[in-house]
Amino acid sequence: MDAIGIDIGGTKIAGAVVTELGEIVAEERVATEAGDSDAIVDAVVAMIESLAAGRDIGAAGVAAPGFIDAAQSTVYYTPNIPWRGEPLRDRLVERLDLDITIDNDANAAGWAEFRFGAGRLVSDMTMLTIGTGVGGAIVTRDQLFRGGFGAGAELGHMRVVPDGLPCGCGARGCIEQYGSGRALLRMANAIADVGGIGQALARVRDQNGKLSGHDVSALLVENDPGALAALRELGxxxxxxxxxxxxxxxxxxxxxxxxxxxxxxxxxxxxREAYVAHLPARGYHPEPEFVIAELVNDAGVVGAADLARVHLGLR
Known part of the structure; x- marks a missing residue:
């Protein structure tokens, strides 16, 4: 049974028809009107209708950023869209003749990697998505972990530094402030400020007015010592x-x-180096593998579609 997966992001909404083997057979993308909740719902409805036209579609899964309730229906809170207790599933179901499931976007991406990507040969997997922030997904004994209220696995908000840097969640010292793309830019700027190995970072910053993720990536490709030092700190x-x-x-x-x-x-x-150095019972605790995700930009839609099948009991 084919299913539709929708991935709502801060800048775009992606949708795809996905087979039971995780293959994408059709896809669409539109810009996200992040400040307009009604416009987002309209866009999701239109995309599902367009993708379903002329196809035998059994269900649709929608991946949204933020906290989702245990019933996979309501968005408790999302940072870049004005959703607070948003009954997203109900709003979609009343307009679509299709079973709809709502899940967290990092959960959807993690599930896709577990089912069809880097995690397909294990039963217990933890995924960290290192973008502007830090997202997370946990699979244990072949089941996606959501927690008692549905808002579990927010790994980016695990505190690693007591009274550390302030985080957008309201706490201080979250790993998101030390292990994200935004953190990498802060570290790169600090290295640029002191000169020495940061000379190339400082030069690019002066030329462009500021450092971007693309700038740091380009310097990493060139094995620039300043960019490498920032990445090592992040790691x-x-x-x-x-x-x-x-x-x-x-x-x-x-x-x-x-x-x-x-x-x-x-x-x-x-x-890996920092993991071994800080692992409890070092030398006696079995060590996991560390790998890069395989599905990249398709993970959200593939995972959302497959989770819709799980919700129907077809997986």
Missing amino acids: HWLGQACASLSAVLDPQLFVFGGGVSVAGDLLLDPV
Whole structure:
């Protein structure tokens, strides 16, 4: 049975028809009107209707940023869209003759990697998405973990530094402030400020007016020592976080997705080093693998579609 997956992001809404094998057979994208809740619902409805036209579609899954309730129906809160207790599933169901499931976007991406990507050979997997912020997904014993209220696995808001940097969630010291793309830019700017290995970073910043993620990525490709130092610092914090997560979750595999993950082993090497250095019972605790996600930009729609099948009991 084919299903539709929709991934609502801060700048775009992506949709696809996905087969039971995780293959995309049709897809669409539109810009997100992030400040207009009604416009987003209209866009999702129109996209599902368009993708379903002339096809035998059994269900649709919608991946949304933020906290989703345990019934996979209501968006408790999302940071970049004005949804507070938004009954998203009900609003879609009343306009569509189709079973609809709502899930967190990081959960959808993590599930896609577990089912069809880097995690398909294990039963217990933890995924961290390293983009502007840090997202997370947990699979344990072949089941997606959501928590008692549905808002679990917000791994980016695990605190790693007591009274550390303020986070957009209202807390201080979250891993999102030390292990995200935004954190990487802050670290790169700090290195540029002191000169030395930061000379190339400072030069690019002066030329462009500011450093961007693309600038840092380009310097990483050139093995620039300043950019590499920033990435190592980022990996150090992520490795510490993974060591703490292992003490609780004991995954067989850590998967890293998101824009920063394109650095590959340049990111994973310092993650592994810091993980081993901070792992409880070091030398006696089995060590997981650390890998880069395989599905990249398709993970959200593929995972959302497959979770719609799970919700119907077809998986």
